[in-house]
Amino acid sequence: MSMSDGGARPGRERLVVVGGDAAGMSAASQARRLKDPDALEIVAFERGHFTSFSACGIPYWVGGDVPERDQLIARTPEEHRERGIDLRLRTEVTELDVAGKRVRARDVDTGAESWTSYDRLVLATGARPVRPELPGIDARGVHGVQTLDDGQALLDTLARARGRRAVVVGAGYIGVEMAEALINRGYEVTVVNRGSEPMSTLDPDMGRLVHAAMEGLGITMVNDATVTKVLTGDDGWVRAVATEDAEYPADVVVLGIGVHPDTALARAAGLPLGAHGGLLTDRAMRVRGHDDIWAGGDCVEVLDLVSGQQRHIALGTHANKHGQVIGTNVGGGYATFPGVVGTAVSKVCDLEIARTGLREKDARRVGLRYEAVTIESTSRAGYYPGASPMTVKMLAERRTGRLLGVQIVGREGAAKRVDVAAVALTAGMTVEQMTALDLGYAPPFSPVWDPVLVAARKAATKVRGF
Incomplete structure (x- = not known):
């Protein structure tokens, strides 16, 4: 059964934010600084348990460098609510009605649904880990790592794993960082990489240096290899990862293949997407062709200032800047996001x-x-x-x-x-x-x-x- 919230109070506008992490809550917080609750009501939906957390810090929490999960949380839900933001956790937006200027949301725990109208909408739906459709990919012990809930699930698996063998699929930033985290946890780590060298964000000659260093740390690198299936035991737990040529025993598997923009809602609503599947915006982070909809963070594409082309880059630095720009514009100010040059840093040990x-x-x-x-x-x-x-x-x-x-x-x-x-x-x-x-x-x-x-x-x- 669906219900409606009845709309904003006469005399004030309503901003609806979809997504409660970096871009979404930065936008909400900045808009609140510029407009008080009598002028602007702010409703934010987040399908998870947490807001404003550092996804980039998850490998270091898993690896033990950051001892407590809550150290990764920049601002709690309670702090957002104290600042006049109606934050609704465990609530997933399932449909955008652009013509009617409303969103349908579902309570994840109860299944109850309701429509919420908006005057202005911010889409900050983030990105999802790439999870290839392979036999056994949904087995117990196979993890993607994108949210704090994901990190906790992985730690729970590590606590009850029967052995100390880990396979990381993919050798990009997340892959090498998770390889380090598992080495720190005392695991025997194998990284299965589709490319000729790890870190495809580098040229192969520079990736070769990373390869040598990772093997020097005791990590087994398997390059030019594509995973074909995940093998499981009778109990449904992962036991190995298979490629065309070999099998690699595993008590836990971490997917570090990358992410793609989480834009299924936007696609279904007919909003403009780019070649990489991310939302297209103007310099003010307004969705192209839609005056009352903004988007930021991992769900958008950005201008590469060097090549002049659109790119999808999932980084918290960009997401927070997008949120500031959006919140400033929604709040009556003026700001733009000019683009990026593609800077990123990482480490493995x-x-x-x-x-x-x-x-x-x-x-x-x-x-x-x-x-x-x-x-x-x-x-x-x-x-x-x-x-x-x-x-x-x-x-x-x-x-x-x-x-x-x-x-x-x-x-x-x-x-x-x-x-x-x-x-x-x-x-x-x-x-x-x-x-x-x-x-x-x-x-x-x-x-x-x-x-x-x-x-x-x-x-x-x-x-x-x-």
Whole structure:
């Protein structure tokens, strides 16, 4: 049976937010700062048990680096409600009626349904882990990791697993981070990867460095392998993962294949989606062609400022920025989200991995001709204690010398160096201009020529030579 809420009180508008994590609750909170409850009623729906949590922190909670789940929660449901947001947990929006400006929601526990009208709507439905349709994929002991509920379910499995063998399917960010988490838990870890090297967000030559480091940590890497089925025991629990060529025993399986935008609601409502399945918005994060609907976070596509194309990038940094932009616009202000350059960092044990901008295949795909250089350097002055090796790869556009991308693999002090390159990409700098950047130097922090600048010098020389 469906019921209706009767609409907002006369004289004030209602904002409905679908999704209670980074983008959704950032938008709700920012809108509340700008408009009080007498002017704007805010209703937020979240199908899970938690709000405003750090999904990026889940591997470190599973691995034991973060001891308590609640440390990952930035703002509790009670805190949101105290700020004048009508937050409804365990309530899933099942239908959007764009013409009637209302949403249908279902109580996950009771099944009761009701319609809620809106004046303005924010879609922050996030992304779902890729879960291929394979025999046994839904067996007990097979886990995707996207929410705190997912993380808790995995920890519950680890607590009662009969053995200490884990298989991670996929070697992207989530895959390598979960491999580390399971190593920290004392598991024997095998990573089954469809690509030729781990970390497909890097070029293969840089991924090869990650491969070597992971094997050095005791992780078994199986590349160029596609999982064909998950094998189970008589009790329904996973016992192995099979590829075309082999079987890998497993007491627990973690899927780290990636995510896709959770836009089934939007698709059913006829909202515009891009080539990657994410919602398309304008600079103000308003859904294209719909003046009263905004969208942000992992369910949208964003403009890549380097390639000029739309991309889907599921990162909390973008989601929080989207929420701020949306909340400002809904609240009567003005803000825009210009786009991204594709910066991301990760680690597996003490190995740090970073990238920003385009890979070689990205540049080729959009028709850019480039020069690529790779340099070896150290995190500190070579004579200073603790200096560790670092590899930097840099792409520059042929003829113009415009920076196109940077990848870094190394130990302590490597990953965050990518931020210099991210700023240079955003500013449209050439590698020649980068060589003159006035970066901080002291022997405990850097060689006299920072590794990023060494790569810029080599790239500038190569561009000039061409």
